[in-house]
Amino acid sequence: MHPAFTIGGAALALMPLAMTLASRSSPAVVGFAALCFLAGCWRVDRAALRALLPPLVSPPGLAALAFLAWSVISLAWSPFPALSLRMLSEFLPTLLAAYCLARLAPGRLPGFAPTLGAVAVVLSAAYVAVDLAADMPVERFLGSRVAAFVFNRSVMTLDLVAGPLAFVLWRGRQRVAAVATLAFTMLGVLRSISGAAMMGLAAGLGMAGLARLLPRRAGIGLAGLGLGLAVALAPVEGDLLARVMPDAMHAQLTQSSSRARVAIARSFGAAVAADPWRGAGFGTSGRFAETPAAARIPGEMRVLLGVGHPHNSFLQVWAELGLPGAFLAALVLMLMLDRLARLPRPDLAVALGLVATSAAIAFVEHNAWAAWWTAGLGAAISWAREAARQRVEDAATRSFAMGGQA
Template sequence: MIAGPAAAPRLYDAGAVALALVAPAMALANRSSPLVIGIAALLFLAGAIAEQGGRAASLLIGPLRSPLGLAALAFLGWCLVSLAWSPFPALWGRVLSEFLPTLVAAAILARLAPGRLPSWAPPLGAGLLAAACLYMAGSLALGLAPQAWLGQRVALFMFNRPLLTVLLLAGPLAAFLALRGRRLAALLLLALAALAILRSISGAATLGLLAGAVMFGIGRFAPRAAALALAALILGLAFALAPVEGDLLHRLMPEAAHERLTQSSSRARVAIAQSFGAAVAQAPWIGSGYGMGLRFAEVPAAQALEPEMRAMLAVGHPHNTFLQIWSELGVVGAGLAALVAFLALRAAAALPRLLFATALGLTGAAVAVMFVEHGAWQGWWTAGCGAAITWLRAAACARPAGESAGERV
């Protein structure tokens, strides 16, 4: 049995394979990414321990002392503190048990994998991502016949989570390929990702694709300071407008728009946003407690609302991550989450031009999806974000040594 430093390369290779398998695993089982990310993180952690022994702990502890690390710890600490006023403590633990292990695994992977990935890992990840896109696009074109053959659930929305994962991963992997001189392969990967997303019924993925493309273009061609300011403004508005989103849409969204968005249940989404926004107004400072979305209609802040509004709170979450943070953690939680986001954006500002644009594209896509889709604490989304950040940081570590100074402008 191989032990000690000699085992590290094999463990890193196995971790790289696991990281590359995120997209195809999601295409086959649309909640599998937390498990895959967890395995990849454990393999890289084992490799780091085999290589450096006790010194490996400093690799993980060091970033926690940075402003971004301290802000993230403060946010998680506030989530834990909210147990003091959470009306359903068992639900609090249930939600945190899905989110926290995935977040820890994603953080370990994003810290340890960059610089330790073998040279064949990016092409493997890109190839498997392309295969997943072809599989999903082909399945949709065939009316989900492959899923029927495999005995899986036959429903068009079953690919929504995998395609949102593809949305996150495609940009960083394409940038990695482009930095290796494989620009045609990078463009082909992006084209296959766009094909699969546009072939699906996921409006959130389509919106994210559009937002990500626009922000990438701005990051690539606009002055860096202006692009960064715009990204910061978008993040700020996402947090600031979340509590009043429902009221704004109710007043400004024309009836014709609702008619065109019938399949997206736009009227119901507006009513849900209004209801959660009204609940935020009842407990604006500290919220109703982390993870209370599944029983939000029963929290104290909901009792002052009209019966029809309380009924809309029973959907489980407001389909807006920023609004969910406000409703569960109040202005304190929203402020800490915004601080984490702004500090992460500041870190992206130091990247070379292509990767800076890719980071802004990833931010634009993620913000767009988070404003209209899924609950804040779902493990599959956290895992996808962690994998995307890992590939982006790995690309930064592996950028060409002969990169010109002008590339960083």
């Protein structure tokens, strides 16, 4: 194995631990890992580099490229082109690195990588749980920021990576490591204060379980319905939640600032209604209160447009990219599900679990273009594709053995 593959595999495996120690580090780690695999393939397997292009001209790839093209076109009417360019400069390189890693790492990972990944997840989750239980003594000693939410990105990254990594371990007959990966992830997530990570954990486990129990079409249909509604109802999410969420539920979700999130969603939804056709422009959420669309809504609704983003990636797409962006995003998601529908049942369950986890977190949390989130998705998909490669290799081995016996 080329040394670059060994180093890149180690970087991929250690990414969750890096995120726990430095909560914005995943783009750098994933970018480094992708460069390692690119360098290794350049030296020993250039055909793999040529194989990076065909997926981009498949239906999902073309839809994704169309979405990115519309995002770039929206800079033409962005009131803050410098801000839009800065967001693109953070998002696009990380997206490219995540794509290269997901395409090149599977089949080229060193044998120790899944085990090292499990160790990284266990150490990350244990550190989060112990440090929070002890009132964050390490951060106090180092003079760092002492706030429980500093681990939120870390546990959301664990949410993404844990399922696919555990599946790789399980298929590699490392059953104890697979169970430990899931168990410690649950410990870290449940001990944290991230309501989004808890939602992602519950959604992922629930969807994976349903995908194993329901007929294939029912599982895909359920995922499609959920994603379709998330996109279609995003502009009216705030109004709907304001009507249906009782005060008792808000009281239970005080730590998650549910009232504020509903108010933010209502404000951004009103801005979408004021300019639904093209949006304010890519990456403008950071200054959305100053956009032309914001000026068209009542003054009291504009206050919460200054929070930086709507805490709902689907709503952010509507606000920044309008109806064309929302349509293209939905098209990408539906074409993705069409591809996933062809997977064997175990792989499908893990894939839909990852989809549900990602969608649940995206519905309530971060900036849609956050580089750390894109990097985490790239790492998770890399592990899922590695599990699929293991399945193919196992099938080939069994076929060869049966042929030999005959």
